[in-house]
Amino acid sequence: xxDEAFAVLKQYDWGSDMAPLAPIxxxxxxxxxxxxxxxxxxxxxxxxxxxxxxxxAKDYVCRKLAIVGTVAAVPALASxxxxxDYSHMARMALERMPAPEAxxxxxxxxxxxxxxxxxxxxxxxxxxxxxxxxxxxxxLLNDGDPAVARAAALTLGAIGxxxxxxxxxVAATSAARDKPAVIDALLACAEALLAGQKQTDAxxxxxxxxxxxxxxxxxxxxxxxxxxxxxxxx
Amino acid sequence: xxxxxxxxxxxxxxxxxAAVAAPYIITSTAxxxxxxxxxxxxxxxxxxxxxxxxxGDQSDFLHRKDVQYVALCDVRxxxxxxxxxxxDDKYGNKDCTAYNDFRELLARSDIDAVHIATPDHxxxxxxxxxxxxxxxxxxxxxETLTLREGPLMIAAARRYGRVFSGGSQRVLGDYRKxxxxxxxxxxxxxKSINVNVNPLPxxxxxxxxxxxxxxDWNLWLGPAPWAPYxxxxxxxxxxxxxxxxxxxxDYSGGGMTDWGAHHFGGAxxxxxxxxxxxxxxxxxEKSGVPYLSYRYPNGLIIYHNRPNTENLAIEGTPSERTPxxxxxxxxxxxxxxxxxxxxxxxxEKPFRDIELAVNTAVVSHLGNIAYQLxxxxxxxxxxxxxxxxxxxxxxxxxARREPWQV
Numbered sequence: 001x002x003d004e005a006f007a008v009l010k011q012y013d014w015g016s017d018m019a020p021l022a023p024i025x026x027x028x029x030x031x032x033x034x035x036x037x038x039x040x041x042x043x044x045x046x047x048x049x050x051x052x053x054x055x056x057a058k059d060y061v062c063r064k065l066a067i068v069g070t071v072a073a074v075p076a077l078a079s080x081x082x083x084x085d086y087s088h089m090a091r092m093a094l095e096r097m098p099a100p101e102a103x104x105x106x107x108x109x110x111x112x113x114x115x116x117x118x119x120x121x122x123x124x125x126x127x128x129x130x131x132x133x134x135x136x137x138x139x140l141l142n143d144g145d146p147a148v149a150r151a152a153a154l155t156l157g158a159i160g161x162x163x164x165x166x167x168x169x170v171a172a173t174s175a176a177r178d179k180p181a182v183i184d185a186l187l188a189c190a191e192a193l194l195a196g197q198k199q200t201d202a203x204x205x206x207x208x209x210x211x212x213x214x215x216x217x218x219x220x221x222x223x224x225x226x227x228x229x230x231x232x233x234x
Numbered sequence: 235x236x237x238x239x240x241x242x243x244x245x246x247x248x249x250x251x252a253a254v255a256a257p258y259i260i261t262s263t264a265x266x267x268x269x270x271x272x273x274x275x276x277x278x279x280x281x282x283x284x285x286x287x288x289x290g291d292q293s294d295f296l297h298r299k300d301v302q303y304v305a306l307c308d309v310r311x312x313x314x315x316x317x318x319x320x321x322d323d324k325y326g327n328k329d330c331t332a333y334n335d336f337r338e339l340l341a342r343s344d345i346d347a348v349h350i351a352t353p354d355h356x357x358x359x360x361x362x363x364x365x366x367x368x369x370x371x372x373x374x375x376x377e378t379l380t381l382r383e384g385p386l387m388i389a390a391a392r393r394y395g396r397v398f399s400g401g402s403q404r405v406l407g408d409y410r411k412x413x414x415x416x417x418x419x420x421x422x423x424x425k426s427i428n429v430n431v432n433p434l435p436x437x438x439x440x441x442x443x444x445x446x447x448x449x450d451w452n453l454w455l456g457p458a459p460w461a462p463y464x465x466x467x468x469x470x471x472x473x474x475x476x477x478x479x480x481x482x483x484d485y486s487g488g489g490m491t492d493w494g495a496h497h498f499g500g501a502x503x504x505x506x507x508x509x510x511x512x513x514x515x516x517x518x519e520k521s522g523v524p525y526l527s528y529r530y531p532n533g534l535i536i537y538h539n540r541p542n543t544e545n546l547a548i549e550g551t552p553s554e555r556t557p558x559x560x561x562x563x564x565x566x567x568x569x570x571x572x573x574x575x576x577x578x579x580x581x582e583k584p585f586r587d588i589e590l591a592v593n594t595a596v597v598s599h600l601g602n603i604a605y606q607l608x609x610x611x612x613x614x615x616x617x618x619x620x621x622x623x624x625x626x627x628x629x630x631x632x633a634r635r636e637p638w639q640v
């Protein structure tokens with residue numbers, strides 16, 4: 001059954017009947033606690049990815065690897081990150097994959113892919129809250145492409161660590177490309193730090209954003225943050 | 235102008251008025267009267283996504299005397315043109331600005347609030363950006379496409395002090411015959427309730443079609459995976475059986491989230507667990523047909539598609555009445571839309587505050603994931619994770635197509 005399904009998958013394209021792929025769907029679900037079956041399934045999926053299968057077939061494969069993919073699938077997926085038609089679906093698999101090699105592949109790609117695709121790669125690092133990418137993002141924060149700089153800022157906000165906040169603080173007081181995104185990210189960092197019992201760090205961020213030179217929306221957000229820190233401390 | 239360097243709406247009106255007012259006649263409508271606030275005191279609104287549900291939302295907001303509707307956005311030319319004509323006809327002018335790209339609408343400093351009724355895959359991106367731009371938000375249900383989006387939308391609303399209402403008008407409107415006795419204590423302690431909604435979302439593999447309408451296809455797809463145009467893929471009809479985007483997993487959670495927003499929202503309202511999320515979802519099969527039971531921290535069980543059980547069938551303990559509680563209601567006048575506008579004015583939380591709306595959406599998403607993986611799941615609402623379940627945690631979110639980010 002699975003052999004036939006993968007044979008059909010080779011010819012799969014938009015408009016194809018999806019019913020013959022049911023054995024693949026079944027294999028994903030039932031192999032949850034069957035390591036050998038899942039390894040075989042993953043190998044078949046990787047082989048399809050490396051074949052001349054259609055874009056839709058590879059999209060389908062990436063959706064399945066998003067659930068079953070392991071470090072074994074990372075090289076094949078990483079090779080797609082720079083390809084306009086495949087980059088997003090490769091991230092679909094890599095972004096949620098627990099293997100640290102998946103994060104490394106995304107970090108590596110920030111130095112290789114086009115700016116258009118880089119924005120997506122950076123956002124995937126944010127979704128992973130990848131603390132190891134702070135130094136990479138620090139550089140991208142000053143990228144000449146505003147979309148890249150904005151993505152880097154928002155991703156640092158999603159990471160929300162002390163290190164991420166430190167990088168954003170410097171950007172907030174310099175000629176950052178997208179100051180509003182930097183400030184939004186700083187506020188997100190403060191929220192994460194407050195939730196992580198780092199009130200002192202959070203309070204310092206909020207105080208820095210409560211000054212008169214900030215826009216009213218930011219000052220109000222910072223004031224709410226200061227109150228939250230104070231009430232938590234007391 | 236930076237989004238953080240905006241002037242207030244009144245200041246905007248004052249300064250622009252000083253520059254351009256002279257050639258125009260100030261109408262009595264603009265000045266206001268006993269029945270209608272002056273233009274400067276109305277809530278200035280815009281709408282994003284003016285298809286089926288958006289058109290209804292637009293109509294409700296447009297016909298309020300305390301709203302000035304100034305802008306709209308849709309990626310379909312004909313929808314955009316008709317929606318602008320509707321607004322212009324109402325006001326007797328040509329002032330409503332129609333946009334293809336929502337970012338231009340959200341960048342306007344004179345707009346106080348927006349309603350969003352795009353397909354679900356856009357909600358989080360747009361609503362979070364709206365909050366960043368200082369807008370209050372009314373967002374159609376289902377408010378989220380993934381579990382991760384909910385906390386991010388709540389955080390953005392709270393960060394910027396925004397009023398953010400979800401969009402199920404049925405939660406309060408349709409279930410009063412259950413809500414009233416439940417909240418009056420007549421049902422005693424509710425042990426379980428059943429919700430029947432179908433179907434599950436499916437992958438869309440419709441073939442490429444010649445584009446038969448003027449639509450910005452790249453913007454329609456937005457954060458969703460690229461796919462070829464097909465009229466059913468992007469149809470805004472209410473079908474959840476393959477003839478609209480509501481059927482497909484890239485854009486929607488299918489019937490589970492579409493009608494689930496109403497029925498699960500109603501069930502959690504009836505049982506007064508709107509502020510909670512389930513801690514466990516158990517996957518059952520009877521005669522090969524799957525169904526679910528959700529367990530809440532207070533012991534309540536919500537079934538999904540329990541065999542041979544009617545929708546909203548309740549197991550209570552009527553012989554043991556519980557203390558009566560006042561039923562929460564909309565504020566202001568005009569249903570859920572009036573509730574939102576009233577809260578924009580007072581800065582209170584609306585009836586369908588985003589946090590409560592997200593709690594309902596979580597029920598639907600957990601169910602979809604349990605059905606997809608065909609097994610039971612535990613859910614840590616505080617961590618927003620499936621504890622010790624790396625596979626299920628992969629389904630908490632999904633990568634968005636560049637350049638879209640939440």
